[in-house]
Amino acid sequence: MTLQSPYSQTLQTSGRSARRRFDLGILQFALTLGGCSALFDVGVAHAEPLSAPSFSGPLVPNSNPFSIDAGPLGSVFVGGQLIGIGALQTHPTHAGGTGNEGSFVDVTSAQIELQTTKGPVQFYIQGGAYSVPVLGSPYLQATKATGQLYGPVSVAYAKAVINPELSVVAGHLPTLVGAESTFTFQNINIARGLLWNQENAVNRGVQINYGHGPLNASVSLNDGFFSGTLNWLSGALTYAIDSSHSIAFVGAGSLSPNDKSSTATPLLQNNSSIFNLIYTYTSGPLTLTPYLQYNHVGRDDRLGIDRAAGTFGGALLAKYTLDKEWSVGARAEYIKATGGTCGADPNCTPTNLLYGAKSDAWSLTITPTYEKGLFFVRGELSYVRVGHLEAGYGFGRDLNQRDQVRALVETGILF
Numbered sequence: 001m002t003l004q005s006p007y008s009q010t011l012q013t014s015g016r017s018a019r020r021r022f023d024l025g026i027l028q029f030a031l032t033l034g035g036c037s038a039l040f041d042v043g044v045a046h047a048e049p050l051s052a053p054s055f056s057g058p059l060v061p062n063s064n065p066f067s068i069d070a071g072p073l074g075s076v077f078v079g080g081q082l083i084g085i086g087a088l089q090t091h092p093t094h095a096g097g098t099g100n101e102g103s104f105v106d107v108t109s110a111q112i113e114l115q116t117t118k119g120p121v122q123f124y125i126q127g128g129a130y131s132v133p134v135l136g137s138p139y140l141q142a143t144k145a146t147g148q149l150y151g152p153v154s155v156a157y158a159k160a161v162i163n164p165e166l167s168v169v170a171g172h173l174p175t176l177v178g179a180e181s182t183f184t185f186q187n188i189n190i191a192r193g194l195l196w197n198q199e200n201a202v203n204r205g206v207q208i209n210y211g212h213g214p215l216n217a218s219v220s221l222n223d224g225f226f227s228g229t230l231n232w233l234s235g236a237l238t239y240a241i242d243s244s245h246s247i248a249f250v251g252a253g254s255l256s257p258n259d260k261s262s263t264a265t266p267l268l269q270n271n272s273s274i275f276n277l278i279y280t281y282t283s284g285p286l287t288l289t290p291y292l293q294y295n296h297v298g299r300d301d302r303l304g305i306d307r308a309a310g311t312f313g314g315a316l317l318a319k320y321t322l323d324k325e326w327s328v329g330a331r332a333e334y335i336k337a338t339g340g341t342c343g344a345d346p347n348c349t350p351t352n353l354l355y356g357a358k359s360d361a362w363s364l365t366i367t368p369t370y371e372k373g374l375f376f377v378r379g380e381l382s383y384v385r386v387g388h389l390e391a392g393y394g395f396g397r398d399l400n401q402r403d404q405v406r407a408l409v410e411t412g413i414l415f
Contacts, residue, residue: 003012004283005191011330014224020160024356025353027396028299034293036075037250039109039161040219040229041334043404045322046332048199049078049140050065050115050117051117052113052115052124052188053113053126053155053174053181053183054174054181054186055165055185055186056180056181056186056187056188056319057188057287057319057327057329057337057376058122058188058319058321058327058328058329058371059369059371059376059414060188060371060414061414062079062374062414062415065077065079066078066079071241073116074116074118074119075116075117075118075235076114076115076116077113077114077115077116077117078112078113078114079112079113079414079415080085080109080111080112080113080128080414080415081109081110081111081183081185081413081415082108082109082393082412082413082415083108083109083110083163083184083185083410083411083412083413084105084107084108084410084411084412085105085106085107085108085131085133085184085190085409085410086103086104086408086409086410087103087104087105087106087139087406087407087408087409088102088103088104088131088406089102089103089396089404089405089406090352090395090403090404090405090406091139091394091396091401091403091404092124092138092395092396092397093352093395093396093397093399094138094397095246099141100138104139104141106131106139106142106188107129107130107131107184108130108131108133108142108185108410108412109128109130109131109141109181109183109184109185109412110128110129110130111126111127111128111129111130111154111183112126112127112128113125113126119161120160120161121158121160121161121197122158122159122161122165123156123157123158123159123208123236124155124156124157124159125153125155125156126153126154126155126156127152127153127154128146128152128154129143129146129152129184130142130145130146130154130183131145131146132145132149132182132183132201133184133190133191133192133386133408134186134193134196134197135190135191135193135194135197135301135363135365135382135406136194136197136355136361136386136395136404137191137197137398140263147251148228148262148263148264149201149202149263149264150201150202150226150264152308154202154214155171155173155174155202156171156172156173157169157170157171157172157173158170158171164345165210165212166208166209166210167208167209167263168206168207168208168209168351169206169207169209170205170206170207171204171205171271172202172204173202173203173204173205173220173222174201174202175199175200175201175202175203175209175234175252176207176220176234176235176236176250176252177199177200177234177236177250177252177274177276178195178196178199178250178276179189179276179278179289179291179315179317180192180196180200182201184410185332185412186329187415188317188318188319188331189317189320189329189330189331189365189367189380189382190331190367190378190380190408190410191208191380191406191408193315193331193333193363193365193381194313194315194333194335194361194362194363194384195291195293195313195314195315195333195335198269198274198293198295198311198353199274199293200225200232200252200269200270201223201225201226201235201394202226203220203222203223203232204222204223204226204228204230205220205221205223205226205230205232206220206221207220207221207222207223207234208220214241214316215238215239215241215337216236216237216238216239217235217236217237217238218234218236219234219235220232220233220234220235221233221234221344222234222252222330222374224252224254224258224265224270225264225265225266225269225270226264226265227258227260227265227270228260229256229258229260230255231254231255231256231258232252232254232255233252233253233255234250234251234252235250235251235252236248236249237249240413243281243282243365244280244281244283245279245280245281246279246280247277247278247279247280248276248277248279248280249275249276249277249278250274250275250276250277251273251274251275251276251277252273252275253272253273253274254270254271254272254273257271257300257303258270258271259302259303260356262383267303267305268297268305268351268352268353269295269297269353271297271298271303271305272295272296272297272310273295273296273297274293274294274295274296275295276291276292276293276296277290277291277292278291283338284319285320285321285322286319286321287318287319287320288316288317288318289316289317289318290315290316290317291314291315291317292312292313292314293311293312293313293314293315293335294310294311294312295310295311295312295353296308296309296310297309297310297353304349305342305351306342306348306349306350306351307332307339307341307342307348307350307351307357308339308340308351309336309338309339309351309352309353309357309407310337310338310339310353311336311337311338311353311354312335312336312338312339313333313334313335313336313389314333314334315331315333315334316331316332316333317329317334318328318330318331321363325370325371325372326368326369326370326390327368327369327371328366328367328369329366329367329368329369330364330366330367331363331364331365332362332365333362333363334360334361334362335354335360335361335362336359337353337355337357337358337359337360338355339351339355339357340352340353340356340357340358341357341358342357342394350390352393354393355386355388355390355393355394356387356388356389356390356391356393357390358388358390359386359387359389359390359393360373360386360388361384361385361386361387362381362384362387362389363382363384363385364382365380365381365382365383366380366381366382367379367380373415374413374414375411375412376411376412376413377409377410377411378409378410379407379408379409379410380406380407380408380409380410380413381405381406381408382406383403383404383405383407384403384404385401385402385403386402387402389402
């Protein structure tokens with residue numbers, strides 16, 4: 001998903017009423033489950049850390065998740081996060097209560113998760129308030145982000161387990177694309193990166209998963225950038241070479257034109273295709289994840305896309321565990337826009353996927369983390385620099401600044 005240039009996109013409200021009906025249905029489903037559990041003898045159990053939501057570290061989930069014995073439903077596990085953030089930044093893009101002043105505080109996650117993990121039919125529901133800080137992008141406060149992005153029930157799906165190797169899930173699904181997840185607590189760094197800003201994050205659809213030995217594969221028919229139209233096909237193939245090395249190939253793209261435009265559904269990216277090559281190396285306390293990314297959007301006069309364009313880039317994610325409580329994460333990345341220029345054509349609008357049709361950008365991020373029990377605190381210092389900036393797409397009040405420094409502090413509990 002892209003939050004990078006909201007001032008360059010025309011936001012529309014088409015499809016929001018359908019999304020609200022969809023989200024209301026999930027909420028009703030969750031309330032029904034909660035009501036049913038009250039009819040059964042309630043007990044408390046403990047288990048190993050759960051696989052959802054995913055954590056890439058250095059933060060780790062609660063090792064003793066709380067569960068309720070809900071009779072026919074089995075054990076319903078309950079977890080969540082309560083996390084706040086404070087920030088200082090140079091060259092804020094907007095001012096006036098939008099969360100993009102030189103300093104601000106906010107909530108990055110006040111969410112709860114309900115899930116089952118046994119039986120032929122399982123479910124997962126993640127609901128609450130959240131924000132999604134992204135490098136090089138205006139920050140959207142949680143009160144706005146929750147409503148403008150994926151709603152108060154951000155991820156929710158039912159899972160049919162066909163056999164130990166094959167399963168089918170349907171609902172609000174985490175994307176298969178990219179090396180970073182949506183919410184802050186899931187990742188090495190607090191803020192998402194420049195490459196992530198070209199990717200979708202949560203989509204609605206159906207997904208088939210298969211795993212056998214070192215091979216894992218998934219394919220999904222979904223609505224891409226949360227558009228409400230099932231016109232995206234996504235696939236991921238991961239091979240574990242050995243205990244230290246793995247490689248993943250990811251591809252996703254639109255199958256048909258879609259004119260929806262909103263905060264969660266940027267017109268250009270929602271009509272694009274995107275590919276990743278992701279390698280992961282793990283040795284003791286060190287994990288390295290370099291990856292490459294390419295995306296492309298074709299010309300489409302019906303959608304007002306006058307020129308084809310794309311981006312290519314690469315990133316390196318790293319984390320190192322110092323001891324049981326302290327760790328440090330880092331990220332370096334570079335991304336460049338291609339195509340999209342109009343030349344001397346006065347009737348053409350350039351296709352901008354970054355900070356202008358010819359722009360490029362790089363970033364550096366470091367994130368030390370302390371975690372003890374359910375509590376954690378971490379800091380982050382990041383720097384973004386834009387090259388070949390097009391007027392009106394930069395940082396600062398006048399959108400003409402080429403760089404931005406952010407200092408973040410995030411703290412809370414994972415229960």
